[in-house]
Amino acid sequence: xxxxxxxxxxxxxxxxxxxxxALRAEGKRVxxxxxxxxGHNPASETYVANKLKACAEVGIEAERISYxxxxxxxxxxxxxxxxxxxxxxxxxxxxxxxxxxxxELNILSAIDYRKDVDGLTPENIxxxxxxxxxxxxxxxxxxxxxxxxxxxxxxxxxxxxxxxSNIVGKPIAMLLMQRPYLSLPGMSAASxxxxxxxxxxxxxxxxxxxxxxxxxxxxxxxxxxLVTASMVKPGATVVDVGINRIDxxxxxxxxxxxxxxxxxxxxxxAGYITPVPGGVGPMTIVSLLQNTIQAYHExxx
Amino acid sequence: xxxxxxxxxxxxxxxxxxxxxALRAEGKRVxxxxxxxxGHNPASETYVANKLKACAEVGIEAERISYxxxxxxxxxxxxxxxxxxxxxxxxxxxxxxxxxxxxELNILSAIDYRKDVDGLTPENIxxxxxxxxxxxxxxxxxxxxxxxxxxxxxxxxxxxxxxxSNIVGKPIAMLLMQRPYLSLPGMSAASxxxxxxxxxxxxxxxxxxxxxxxxxxxxxxxxxxLVTASMVKPGATVVDVGINRIDxxxxxxxxxxxxxxxxxxxxxxAGYITPVPGGVGPMTIVSLLQNTIQAYHExxx
Numbered sequence: 001x002x003x004x005x006x007x008x009x010x011x012x013x014x015x016x017x018x019x020x021x022a023l024r025a026e027g028k029r030v031x032x033x034x035x036x037x038x039g040h041n042p043a044s045e046t047y048v049a050n051k052l053k054a055c056a057e058v059g060i061e062a063e064r065i066s067y068x069x070x071x072x073x074x075x076x077x078x079x080x081x082x083x084x085x086x087x088x089x090x091x092x093x094x095x096x097x098x099x100x101x102x103x104e105l106n107i108l109s110a111i112d113y114r115k116d117v118d119g120l121t122p123e124n125i126x127x128x129x130x131x132x133x134x135x136x137x138x139x140x141x142x143x144x145x146x147x148x149x150x151x152x153x154x155x156x157x158x159x160x161x162x163x164x165s166n167i168v169g170k171p172i173a174m175l176l177m178q179r180p181y182l183s184l185p186g187m188s189a190a191s192x193x194x195x196x197x198x199x200x201x202x203x204x205x206x207x208x209x210x211x212x213x214x215x216x217x218x219x220x221x222x223x224x225x226l227v228t229a230s231m232v233k234p235g236a237t238v239v240d241v242g243i244n245r246i247d248x249x250x251x252x253x254x255x256x257x258x259x260x261x262x263x264x265x266x267x268x269x270a271g272y273i274t275p276v277p278g279g280v281g282p283m284t285i286v287s288l289l290q291n292t293i294q295a296y297h298e299x300x301x
Numbered sequence: 302x303x304x305x306x307x308x309x310x311x312x313x314x315x316x317x318x319x320x321x322x323a324l325r326a327e328g329k330r331v332x333x334x335x336x337x338x339x340g341h342n343p344a345s346e347t348y349v350a351n352k353l354k355a356c357a358e359v360g361i362e363a364e365r366i367s368y369x370x371x372x373x374x375x376x377x378x379x380x381x382x383x384x385x386x387x388x389x390x391x392x393x394x395x396x397x398x399x400x401x402x403x404x405e406l407n408i409l410s411a412i413d414y415r416k417d418v419d420g421l422t423p424e425n426i427x428x429x430x431x432x433x434x435x436x437x438x439x440x441x442x443x444x445x446x447x448x449x450x451x452x453x454x455x456x457x458x459x460x461x462x463x464x465x466s467n468i469v470g471k472p473i474a475m476l477l478m479q480r481p482y483l484s485l486p487g488m489s490a491a492s493x494x495x496x497x498x499x500x501x502x503x504x505x506x507x508x509x510x511x512x513x514x515x516x517x518x519x520x521x522x523x524x525x526x527l528v529t530a531s532m533v534k535p536g537a538t539v540v541d542v543g544i545n546r547i548d549x550x551x552x553x554x555x556x557x558x559x560x561x562x563x564x565x566x567x568x569x570x571a572g573y574i575t576p577v578p579g580g581v582g583p584m585t586i587v588s589l590l591q592n593t594i595q596a597y598h599e600x601x602x
Contacts, residue, residue, distance in 0.1 A: 105433070125430050126423030129475075130467045132406070156504045164478055166431045174430075177465055177500045196511070198499040199478045203457045210497070 001150075002267065003239075003274045005142075008149050009282035013058055016289055020059035031296035032061035033117065033288075034083055034092035038076070038102070039069030044095050051093075054285045060292055063089075073102045077110055084112040091117030091135075091295040093288070114299035117291035120167065129174050133298060135291050140172040142283025143218060143239055144192055145290075150272060152216070152237050155180075155194040160211055162227070162260070163220035164201045168241055172218055173197045207231070219260040229265040237272040241280050302451075303568070304540075304575045306443075309450050310583035314359055317590055321360035332597035333362035334418065334589075335384055335393035339377070339403070340370030345396050352394075355586045361593055364390075374403045378411055385413040392418030392436075392596040394589070415600035418592035421468065430475050434599060436592050441473040443584025444519060444540055445493055446591075451573060453517070453538050456481075456495040461512055463528070463561070464521035465502045469542055473519055474498045508532070520561040530566040538573040542581050 023030050033055055037048050048064065055062035065079065076094070083092045092115055098104050108116075113123035119137035127134035136144070147154065159176050163169040180193035195216070200207055202221075211217055211231040219227050220241035232238060242260030259276030267273050274280055324331050334356055338349050349365065356363035366380065377395070384393045393416055399405050409417075414424035420438035428435035437445070448455065460477050464470040481494035496517070501508055503522075512518055512532040520528050521542035533539060543561030560577030568574050575581055 122427030122431055122433065123424050124427065126425065126427030129426045129430060129471050130423055132423065156506050158506075170430050170475065170479075173500075174471065177502070178471075194502075194504040196499065196501050196505040198497065199474075200497050201478070201495075203495040204497040205457050205459075 001272050003146055003150055003272050003279055005146060005274060005279040005282045008146060009286045011149075012145070012286050013054070013289070016058040016060075016286075016293065019293065024059065030059060030061055031090045031292050032063065032088060033292045034063045034065055034086075034089050036065045036067070036076070036079060036083075036092060036094045038067045038071055038095070038098055041097070044097075048095050051285055051288060054289060055292075058289055060289060069099050071099075071102075073106060076102060076107055080107060080110045084110075084115060087300070089115065090300045091115045091292045093118045115295060117288060117295055119171075119291065125166070125171065128171060131178050135294060136175065136287075137167050137171060138284040138287040138291075139168045139220070139241060139280060140175055141287040141290065142280055143172055143241070144175060145283060145287070146239070146274065146280065147216075147237075148192055152272060154192055154216065157195050157215035158213055159195040159197045159216045159218065160200060160214035161197060161218045161220075162200045162207070162211075163222075163241070164199055165220060168220040169199060169201070169218075173199050221260050223260050224258050225260075225262045227261040227266060229262060229269055232266050232269055234269045235271040238266055238270045238274070239280065240274050240276050243276060243281065302573050304447055304451055304573050304580055306447060306575060306580040306583045309447060310587045312450075313446070313587050314355070314590070317359040317361075317587075317594065320594065325360065331360060331362055332391045332593050333364065333389060334593045335364045335366055335387075335390050337366045337368070337377070337380060337384075337393060337395040339368045339372055339396070339399055342398070345398075349396055352586055352589060355590060356593075359590055361590060370400050372400075372403075374407060377403060377408055381408060381411045385411075385416060388601065390416065391601045392416045392593045394419045416596060418589060418596055420472075420592065426467070426472065429472055432479050436595060437476065437588075438468050438472060439585040439588040439592075440469045440521070440542060440581060441476055442588040442591065443581055444473055444542070445476055446584060446588070447540070447575065447581065448517075448538075449493055453573060455493055455517065458496050458516035459514055460496040460498045460517045460519065461501060461515035462498060462519045462521075463501045463508070463512075464523075464542070465500055466521060469521040470500060470502070470519075474500050522561050524561050525559050526561075526563045528562040528567060530563060530570055533567050533570055535570045536572040539567055539571045539575070540581065541575050541577050544577060544582065 020030050035048050052062045083089050094107055108120050111121050113121045116124050119135040124134045154176050161169050161173045176195040177197040178193050208231045212233055216237040218239040222242055224244045240259035240261040244258050245255045246258055248256040257277055321331050336349055353363045384390050395408055409421050412422050414422045417425050420436040425435045455477050462470050462474045477496040478498040479494050509532045513534055517538040519540040523543055525545045541560035541562040545559050546556045547559055549557040558578055
C-alpha cells in the first residue's frame, strides 16, 4: 500500500484550519510564526514563500523578517533575542543556510527552545531524548505522523534507520525507541515508540542482512536505489526520506526526483511504502504548522 | 579477558593527579567542584563522601553545600543560579534523589550546561546527540573510556545496547553511533563511534537472536542473568552496567552484588567482559572528576 503523504498533509491542513477557526470564533488570539530570511538564496526564497503560504491557508499569522546577506552575526543574535521576548510571536525559524560569515550554531543555540518550531536547538533535542515534552523537527515529526495515520504500530517492532543525521536519523531513532509519551492532537491510537531500533550508516557492515530483519525501514541516506527489493522483508513498511536528482533526458527539466529506495521493485513486496515525491516531503511544512500551534498551546498561550 | 575497571580507574586518577599538580606548579587556579546535598539519605551521604574524597585525592577543590530536607524548591533554584554565576566554581552537581516535594527536573534544567558535570541537562544531552562538545554523564563516559583503554574499536561493529534509560542506554547509543569527534585527554586512538547500534529493551522481541549478532553488548537493564552464554557470540565484548542484590546466605551481609550478565558462563566465551563489581562501577566517580576538569578547560578557565 502506498502511503499518500500528499493526501495526509492535505487532511491535516484541514484539521489545523478548523482548529484556528475555532480559536478565532472564541475570540482568542491565533498562533503567530515569524520567519527570519537572510539574503536571497533562490531555494530558500521558495521554501519561505511556501511556508508563509501554508500559514495563510490554515489561518496562522506569519511575518517575514528579511535581512540582506551582509548582516552581522551580532545583529541576527539581537533579532533572535528580540523574538525570544516578543509575546506576540509563538514560534520562529531562521531559514538555513546562512551566509558563511555567520556561525549557524551560534544563531540556532540562541533560540529559546519554547519558540524553536524547527526543533533544532540542543535543548529540544535533549528534551526529546529524555522523553520530555519537546518540539520535534519537521521530518521526524512528519514520519511519526504518517505512521500514526496509517495505524502502523511500532511496539516491539524492529525499526532499521539508515542515516544518522541530526535532523532525521538520530531524532526518529530516539522517538521510536522510547516509551510512548505523546498524544498529539489528531493522532490515532497507534502505539508510537517501544520499537527495537537499529541505526545504520556509511560504516555499517552488511546493511542488507540487517535490513532483511526489519519490520520498518526508514532511509535518509541521500543515495538513490540504496534499498533494493532483496533487502526488504515481504510486508515490511518502507519510509523513504531521500530526495535525489537523477538525469532523465525524457523529463521536462532533464532530471527527475527519486528517493533512496528502488521504488519500482520494492513497492510490490512492501506492506506500506512512501513514494518520492509525495511521501514524507509534503509532511515537513505541515510539521512546522503543527509545531507553531504546539508552541502556542504549551508555552505562550 | 576481564576488563579491570578498578585498575583503569586507579590509573586515570593518577593521570588526573598529575594534571592538577602541573596546574599548581604553573601557579594556575585548580578546578573546583561543588556538591549540593539535600537531607541525609544514607546512600547519598556515602556517594557524596566518596566524591569529595576522590576530589581531594587528585587535587580538585571541592565544596559540600548542605540543605536540610525541608528546603524549598525556590531556595534550591536560587542556589543553582548562584552556582551558575560563581566564577570560582567550574562544575557542580545536585545529589539525587531530592525530597518528593521538589521537582528534580526543574532543578536539573536550571543548571548551566557548562557547569553540568553530571551531564544530565537536556542541553548537554542534545549537544551530545548533535555531536557538539558536551559533558557526558558518568556511566556512558566511563564505558567509552574502558573501551578506549582496552583498544576495543567500535567502527563498523554491531553494538547492542540493552536498556533505554536517559542516563545510560540512550546516551551510550548516541555516542557509539556517531562520527568520532572527541579526542579526550589520556584516551587511546581507538576509534570510538561509527558503530551500527541497536537499542533493545523490555518490549524487544527475540533479544537473544539480536544479541548473538553483536560484536559488543552493553547491558543496563537491572535484571540478573539477563545475558546468558547462548546469547553471546564467541569473542564479543560484554559491558555489564547492572548492579543487582541477590540473596546469598553465605555472604557476610546476606546478599551479594551481581550484574545483568551470567558472568560465570559468559566470561569463558567473551573476548572482553566487565565484572560486577569492579568493572563499570569504579569509572563513574572518575568520570565526574574528568568532567570537572573538562568544564574547567573548556568553559571556565
